[in-house]
Amino acid sequence: MEKSSGLRVILFPLPIQGCINPMIQLAKILHSRGFSITVIHTHFNAPKASSHPLFTFLEIPDGLSETEKRTDDKTFLFTLLNQRCEAPFRDFLAKLLVSSDSETQRISCLIHDSGWTFTPSVTKGLKLPRLVLSTYTVSFFLNHFSLPKLRREVSQDSEQDDLVQEFPPLREKDLVRLLKEKREYLEPYLNMMLEATKSSSGIIFMSCEELNQDSLRKAREDFKVPIYAIEPSFSNFPASSSSLFTQDETCIPWLDKQEDKSVIYVSFGSLATMTGPELIEIACGLRNSGQPFLLVVRVGSVKGTEWIEAIPEELMAKVNEKGKIVKWAPQQEVLKHRAVGGFLTHNGWNSVVESVCEGVPMICLPFIWDQFLNARLVSGVWRVGLHLEHRIESNEIESSIRSLFYGDEGDAIRERMRLLKEKVGRSVKENDGLSDTETRSHDINLMLTI
Ligand code: UDP
Numbered sequence: 001m002e003k004s005s006g007l008r009v010i011l012f013p014l015p016i017q018g019c020i021n022p023m024i025q026l027a028k029i030l031h032s033r034g035f036s037i038t039v040i041h042t043h044f045n046a047p048k049a050s051s052h053p054l055f056t057f058l059e060i061p062d063g064l065s066e067t068e069k070r071t072d073d074k075t076f077l078f079t080l081l082n083q084r085c086e087a088p089f090r091d092f093l094a095k096l097l098v099s100s101d102s103e104t105q106r107i108s109c110l111i112h113d114s115g116w117t118f119t120p121s122v123t124k125g126l127k128l129p130r131l132v133l134s135t136y137t138v139s140f141f142l143n144h145f146s147l148p149k150l151r152r153e154v155s156q157d158s159e160q161d162d163l164v165q166e167f168p169p170l171r172e173k174d175l176v177r178l179l180k181e182k183r184e185y186l187e188p189y190l191n192m193m194l195e196a197t198k199s200s201s202g203i204i205f206m207s208c209e210e211l212n213q214d215s216l217r218k219a220r221e222d223f224k225v226p227i228y229a230i231e232p233s234f235s236n237f238p239a240s241s242s243s244l245f246t247q248d249e250t251c252i253p254w255l256d257k258q259e260d261k262s263v264i265y266v267s268f269g270s271l272a273t274m275t276g277p278e279l280i281e282i283a284c285g286l287r288n289s290g291q292p293f294l295l296v297v298r299v300g301s302v303k304g305t306e307w308i309e310a311i312p313e314e315l316m317a318k319v320n321e322k323g324k325i326v327k328w329a330p331q332q333e334v335l336k337h338r339a340v341g342g343f344l345t346h347n348g349w350n351s352v353v354e355s356v357c358e359g360v361p362m363i364c365l366p367f368i369w370d371q372f373l374n375a376r377l378v379s380g381v382w383r384v385g386l387h388l389e390h391r392i393e394s395n396e397i398e399s400s401i402r403s404l405f406y407g408d409e410g411d412a413i414r415e416r417m418r419l420l421k422e423k424v425g426r427s428v429k430e431n432d433g434l435s436d437t438e439t440r441s442h443d444i445n446l447m448l449t450i
Pocket of ligand 1 (some may be wrong): 017018019021241267268269270271272296327328329330331332347348349350351352354
């Protein structure tokens with residue numbers, strides 16, 4: 001670890017798993033470079049402070065009711081959070097700034113998730129520099145501001161494979177699915193996010209030139225602020241300690257018993273939900289593929305049931321012959337395990353990056369929002385995965401697993417994934433976790449010490 005810089009950075013993640021992990025990873029990188037870290041977080045989905053004894057955690061009230069916490073409409077949830085957290089956040093930050101003046105440690109900057117849109121008015125008054133962290137892939141972040149316009153213009157029942165010109169590499173049929181999601185207040189929310197990003201001192205993406213070169217360039221042109229990248233360096237800065245769910249550690253001894261590259265790992269992240277019949281199709285497809293599998297079914301992710309009750313007893317007995325079902329896995333450890341040969345994924349951006357870092361080829365089954373675009377990057381641009389084309393059917397799942405593990409296409413995908421992993425790995429080594437995307441240097445340290 002570098003000598004303390006005498007500076008403290010305040011981090012403010014959005015309270016969902018896919019946003020907390022990159023923020024904690026960023027905290028670890030900055031701490032390793034000598035910065036002290038304070039994480040301000042909501043009561044809802046509070047990160048476990050005890051897992052990070054080197055950081056200071058401060059909780060603000062969010063006023064969410066139990067029903068509001070469970071809403072499927074994430075834009076509505078984030079709008080509420082922004083309304084209710086502004087005043088407590090402003091108070092906490094002002095107090096922190098007053099007390100930090102009298103101590104040896106100065107607060108140099110606020111880094112907040114792009115989903116916190118009220119922050120400009122707070123930091124402007126307090127004269128505190130502010131950086132935005134986007135947990136989306138760069139091209140989704142850049143283009144998703146045009147979604148309200150696309151919603152007005154695009155035919156709502158297209159099953160076309162054509163690229164969406166304004167939103168490559170998204171296909172029309174993906175866009176239609178994405179636009180069907182219930183998202184109240186989308187337009188005002190995105191407008192505020194865009195304004196907050198434009199007026200920031202810089203944007204941080206979880207990416208690197210090897211994954212998103214063109215869109216990183218476009219981000220620099222569009223926003224005209226420095227663009228930084230947290231490189232996918234999970235071995236140095238693992239995110240698993242920031243899990244909101246209890247990880248089932250029995251996955252690892254189970255994997256130890258399996259042959260090299262034989263297991264298909266299946267997980268759909270912290271937000272996606274499915275129906276009981278869809279879970280049955282997935283379980284059947286996995287079972288019929290003949291491969292051993294590790295399936296994560298998050299509690300509450302199957303609509304109308306608690307966990308896996310939808311799977312009939314007879315099928316469950318067959319599933320147990322070669323498969324293991326858990327409620328939450330230590331995903332980064334699983335992907336790193338020598339026994340894992342494929343990842344059937346919802347293509348959340350963290351999962352995609354983790355899979356690339358470990359060189360695990362994917363089968364893409366996106367459910368919501370940015371996952372549709374990530375899946376096209378994986379299958380169509382980098383070509384390191386197959387795409388299920390939204391068919392949650394047992395025979396499709398079975399045949400895609402067979403193609404990935406045994407077909408010629410699977411061989412080609414594995415080779416491309418090996419090369420991509422190597423390229424990304426080299427970049428991570430050079431840049432030590434976090435870099436300025438234009439100069440590929442540590443300029444962010446300078447920015448934070450001003
Ligand atoms: N994850 C995990 N165990 C699981 C499933 C997911 O630790 O069983 C972690 C995964 O490693 C990733 C995060 O949860 O870091 C999920 O983020 P992602 O962006 O992939 O999806 P989201 O949850 O936002 O849909």
